[in-house]
Amino acid sequence: MKKLDLIKTANSNLRRSKMRTFLTIFSIVIGAFTLAMSLGLGEGIRGYINSQIGAYENANLYRVVKKGADSFQGSFSSPEPKDYKPEEQGVVADYAQFLLTPADIAKISNLKGVEDVRLPYAVSIEYIIGADGKKYSAPGDTSLPEISKTYLAGEAVAPDELGKVVLSNKYLDVLGFKDPEAALGKKVNVTIKTLDGTLADYDLEIKGVISPSIFDQALNYSEAQARQMAFAQRGIAAESFSQIFVSKKTDVKEADLKSAFLKAKYEAGSIKDLVASLNQIISAAQVGLGAFSGIAILAAVVGVVNTLFMAVLERTKEIGLYRALGAKRKTVFALFSIEAALIGFWGSVFGLLLANLAKLGINSVASNSFLKGVQGYDLLGLPLSMHITIMISIIVVTLLAGLIPAFKASRLNPIDALKYE
Amino acid sequence: MPFRQVSLVYCFDMIEVKKVSKVYGKKENTFTALSDISLSIKSGEVMAVVGKSGSGKSTLIHILTGLDKPTKGDVKSSGQSIFVVDTDTWRGSNIGIVFQQFYLQNNDTVLQNVALPLKIQGIPKKARELAAREALEQVGLSDKLKNKANNLSGGQKQRVAIARAIVGKPQVLVADEPTGNLDSENGEAIVRLLFELNKNNQTTLLMVTHDEDLAERCDRIVRLKDGKILSISAGKRAAKRSLGSDTLTTRRTRK
Numbered sequence: 001m002k003k004l005d006l007i008k009t010a011n012s013n014l015r016r017s018k019m020r021t022f023l024t025i026f027s028i029v030i031g032a033f034t035l036a037m038s039l040g041l042g043e044g045i046r047g048y049i050n051s052q053i054g055a056y057e058n059a060n061l062y063r064v065v066k067k068g069a070d071s072f073q074g075s076f077s078s079p080e081p082k083d084y085k086p087e088e089q090g091v092v093a094d095y096a097q098f099l100l101t102p103a104d105i106a107k108i109s110n111l112k113g114v115e116d117v118r119l120p121y122a123v124s125i126e127y128i129i130g131a132d133g134k135k136y137s138a139p140g141d142t143s144l145p146e147i148s149k150t151y152l153a154g155e156a157v158a159p160d161e162l163g164k165v166v167l168s169n170k171y172l173d174v175l176g177f178k179d180p181e182a183a184l185g186k187k188v189n190v191t192i193k194t195l196d197g198t199l200a201d202y203d204l205e206i207k208g209v210i211s212p213s214i215f216d217q218a219l220n221y222s223e224a225q226a227r228q229m230a231f232a233q234r235g236i237a238a239e240s241f242s243q244i245f246v247s248k249k250t251d252v253k254e255a256d257l258k259s260a261f262l263k264a265k266y267e268a269g270s271i272k273d274l275v276a277s278l279n280q281i282i283s284a285a286q287v288g289l290g291a292f293s294g295i296a297i298l299a300a301v302v303g304v305v306n307t308l309f310m311a312v313l314e315r316t317k318e319i320g321l322y323r324a325l326g327a328k329r330k331t332v333f334a335l336f337s338i339e340a341a342l343i344g345f346w347g348s349v350f351g352l353l354l355a356n357l358a359k360l361g362i363n364s365v366a367s368n369s370f371l372k373g374v375q376g377y378d379l380l381g382l383p384l385s386m387h388i389t390i391m392i393s394i395i396v397v398t399l400l401a402g403l404i405p406a407f408k409a410s411r412l413n414p415i416d417a418l419k420y421e
Numbered sequence: 422m423p424f425r426q427v428s429l430v431y432c433f434d435m436i437e438v439k440k441v442s443k444v445y446g447k448k449e450n451t452f453t454a455l456s457d458i459s460l461s462i463k464s465g466e467v468m469a470v471v472g473k474s475g476s477g478k479s480t481l482i483h484i485l486t487g488l489d490k491p492t493k494g495d496v497k498s499s500g501q502s503i504f505v506v507d508t509d510t511w512r513g514s515n516i517g518i519v520f521q522q523f524y525l526q527n528n529d530t531v532l533q534n535v536a537l538p539l540k541i542q543g544i545p546k547k548a549r550e551l552a553a554r555e556a557l558e559q560v561g562l563s564d565k566l567k568n569k570a571n572n573l574s575g576g577q578k579q580r581v582a583i584a585r586a587i588v589g590k591p592q593v594l595v596a597d598e599p600t601g602n603l604d605s606e607n608g609e610a611i612v613r614l615l616f617e618l619n620k621n622n623q624t625t626l627l628m629v630t631h632d633e634d635l636a637e638r639c640d641r642i643v644r645l646k647d648g649k650i651l652s653i654s655a656g657k658r659a660a661k662r663s664l665g666s667d668t669l670t671t672r673r674t675r676k
Contacts, residue, residue: 002543321524324488325538326513414488
């Protein structure tokens with residue numbers, strides 16, 4: 001029998017018992033839909049991360065913490081007596097050891113391969129004054145020159161530049177600027193609470209206007225400006241950091257830099273490492289969610305086996321006739337196997353169709369509600385590759401499920417099959 | 422090869438059954454369905470296999486068509502064992518089987534039913550539909566091509582089954598109680614059709630029947646009892662032929 005005839009015959013056989021086929025395919029549809037939704041959510045988040053920080057993957061910037069600080073759990077576990085190990089000492093064991101002090105920073109700047117050290121001074125401001133005289137909250141951060149920004153007007157502030165700021169375009173309206181160009185050279189009044197509890201004003205000149213990514217805040221100060229304000233706010237404590245950033249000398253390999261840091265009991269990770277570890281978390285979540293969908297598919301597959309066993313019973317005489325007319329065992333086997341695969345095919349086609357409709361609905365609701373203002377991000381992502389993967393996986397699984405009934409059909413004795421009542 | 426008139430009814434052995442035995446079951450619970458049967462079916466002849474229920478008629482037909490294997494002995498076609506070659510393919514291209522119960526696919530059209538053996542053989546759609554139309558013309562059902570099989574009468578259904586059996590132009594047509602499910606009028610029409618096909622297509626016809634009158638109308642009659650051949654005798658048709666009233670002109674003769 002020709003392959004195309006086998007497929008056409010198998011497909012028309014599925015239409016014989018329409019309700020049964022519909023219900024079997026429907027169970028696969030549910031499985032495919034659930035799988036697409038759970039993987040699609042992970043893909044959406046992955047897409048968001050990549051859209052926000054993917055562009056910085058190759059930036060010459062390393063985040064430095066004390067060794068063990070990222071996995072620091074001292075506050076959450078009661079310590080058990082342990083043997084003394086010299087190499088483990090100096091590693092973060094309690095909260096006080098967590099911070100990078102000026103001594104650490106000096107040590108880090110002298111490490112082999114370190115070009116520059118960037119200190120992300122934390123400034124928490126009270127308010128800014130809007131064009132209407134109202135006070136607005138506006139989070140700010142130290143600008144890292146290695147992380148490029150999307151400038152709508154103007155340019156970046158240099159690390160040592162005082163009295164200047166880069167503004168997010170979302171604040172143009174409240175500050176009374178009709179467009180990014182109009183804001184350049186104008187001042188924004190920033191008020192902070194100082195160490196002794198009084199308020200201090202800073203008039204900062206707008207040097208650039210950006211469309212912000214997740215790295216960017218409303219106000220992006222130069223390192224010098226941030227230091228000035230942080231010092232006024234927190235005094236000497238402003239000089240301690242939970243994390244700092246360094247750039248690498250071009251002639252030094254990344255691995256050498258990282259090992260130099262490890263030797264000195266620090267840990268350095270690139271943005272690429274950060275993206276990779278985030279993706280790893282998402283992949284783990286996808287696998288977890290996918291496993292639940294897998295259970296739904298498994299349950300559906302039991303239905304496929306049942307449907308095909310019923311079909312073999314109902315069509316026993318027909319199998320006998322096929323054999324009497326010259327069909328080989330392998331033709332009968334192929335016919336039932338293809339029927340199983342077709343159940344998987346149609347189930348995944350309709351499941352994915354439904355998932356795409358749901359995607360349109362969910363993304364539209366999300367972008368108009370809790371994701372409003374987050375640009376270029378869809379909550380659910382269903383790339384073509386995922387469609388293909390889901391389809392192939394489901395077809396393979398249903399095909400495997402169909403092998404047992406197909407084998408049974410192919411082993412029927414044609415004479416007994418013809419006599420079957 | 423030039424045409425040659427022959428006085429012989431049949432010319433060479435189409436199928437040879439050699440010392441075939443068939444035993445069902447194991448150890449103490451065995452049943453011998455056929456015992457040491459030898460038989461040769463000649464090209465172009467009409468052979469009737471008669472016997473009571475349990476005489477081994479059906480078992481003989483099943484073994485002869487390769488649907489079942491003998492416990493002992495062999496079946497040869499053109500000198501070669503049919504169990505050594507690909508039996509399914511051999512059966513598909515050399516044997517047409519007409520069953521008592523028709524075995525039509527009720528939801529398919531008459532044309533699709535008739536074309537089924539060719540579809541199994543992998544013949545392209547156009548060619549198999551053309552052959553199916555020809556076969557349906559031979560059985561007088563050209564006007565029912567698009568009808569669903571379950572909308573036909575019993576006689577028509579058996580004609581469709583015959584068309585399906587001859588669509589691949591087999592050398593041997595095996596009819597297992599072809600009139601068993603039909604009234605006498607329809608049964609007679611089917612028998613005439615089968616004889617006609619034998620005459621027009623030079624198809625060897627092997628007919629299993631209970632009907633002694635029908636058997637008498639064949640060239641040879643094989644009588645079975647308890648799995649053994651009781652007798653092989655000439656029927657009235659052979660006598661007619663040897664008198665020259667039905668001299669066979671055939672391309673299948675061998676020198």
